[in-house]
Amino acid sequence: MLDFLKKEGIHPHLIQELEQFRSAFGTEPEVANRIRTPRYYYYGTKIWEEALSALLCGEHLLLTGPKATGKNVLAENLAAAFGRPLFNISLSINTDAASLIGSDTWKNGEVTFREGPVSQSARFGGFGVLDEINMAKNEALAVLHEALDFRGSIDVPGYDRIDLHPACRFIATMNYGYAGTRELNEALTSRFVVIDMPPISEDYLAKLLRSEFPDLSPAWNTQFCRIFQELQKKCESAEISPKALDLRGLLASVRLIKKGLSPLEALRLGIGNKIFDPYERKLVDDLFLIRVSEKQSAAELFQ
Incomplete structure (x- = not known):
């Protein structure tokens, strides 16, 4: 990925910071298989530089735009560029808080907490891709508010608090006008840096x-x-x-x-x-x- 970014003319200062980020944060063996080689590359120097700058600053991204603009391709490329495990979270009207942060399960004769993809992203320093974020109910997404702002943590009712790993980032994608979509809550939108994805040239x-x-x-x-x-x-x-x-x-x-x-x-x-x-x-x-x-x-x- 770094060779690709150099070839695409990404600013050397950003590539240098990206290399420092990769060196600073390792990956737990149990999620090493989630570091993927992208099937496709995203082409667009300006968008790459905007996204890298935001993520290196510790911000979370919201990628908006019409169909066929490469939102999911870019999200996957960014996880690979940062060398982080990728957790894809496909949202729908049936998504609830438990499917995001986790729920109780029975294991070895006792009730334990089974982590959801948001909790796993937080603990392992992964990149959580919230696909079609405006299809989920706002009340389900409210669990992200604490994770995405200055608190950087998730309180799991009945268990403990999960503090976000410093390498953890969330990247949300959304299309306007699809069946089943809704307006995104202002409180949630304010927690993202928004990139409006242009049509592919x-x-x-x-x-x-x-x-x-x-x-x-x-x-x-x-x-x-x-x-x-x-x-x-x-x-x-x-x-x-x-x-x-x-x-x-x-x-x-x-x-x-x-x-x-x-x-x-x-x-x-x-x-x-x-x-x-x-x-x-x-x-x-x-x-x-x-x-x-x-x-x-x-x-x-x-x-």
Whole structure:
């Protein structure tokens, strides 16, 4: 990760502080398997520098923005860059305080406390990723207030207080407008530094495709970038819904092509067929046909 950050032109002072952080904090053997090598890299020097600066200052992050902006990819990348165990916490309307901090369980003939992911992050100095934080009820998230402010601790009713490890950080992600989302409580929002994630640029998407598919021809790398940018423009102008703006779907489509599926069929499977409105699906399919011939073979796309 450090080599990647240097290559991306991250300020040397930030990389130096990051190296000092990694040297200062070790990892308990029981959570060493949670230090992951990211599947994808996040590309965006400005966002990287903002996020690193905030976390090195001891702040917690809230990543906001529309679909396909790389919020979860960045969160995973940050945990790897800091060399910390990663605890993913997927939130929903059914999330309660016990599922976050833990609950009673029966073990060896006695009642003991079984830690939740927030408690584990606090104790082991992990990076807790609170995914889709605005889907959970505010009363469930109230348990985070004490952990995220100057107190830096969690009181577990009936047990003891857990003080946050100095390497512990929480990174929350949220999308606006998804079904089941709600306004985030002001008291909770004030405890985060907020980064508004921009849509992925054509240059950064090209880098992502090159790193994932090094044998993809430059011409087709450009074509897939243009397809995604045109989908982005249609979403911004409300011609189509955001369902079509699927970066995971684009990457899945290229993988299907590499397996031998025709480019047009792969794009339909990865992106087009996820749109259930017939009019929108036709618009997206027409966009594909402008860039990809029905007779195009998979072998032509790779070097």
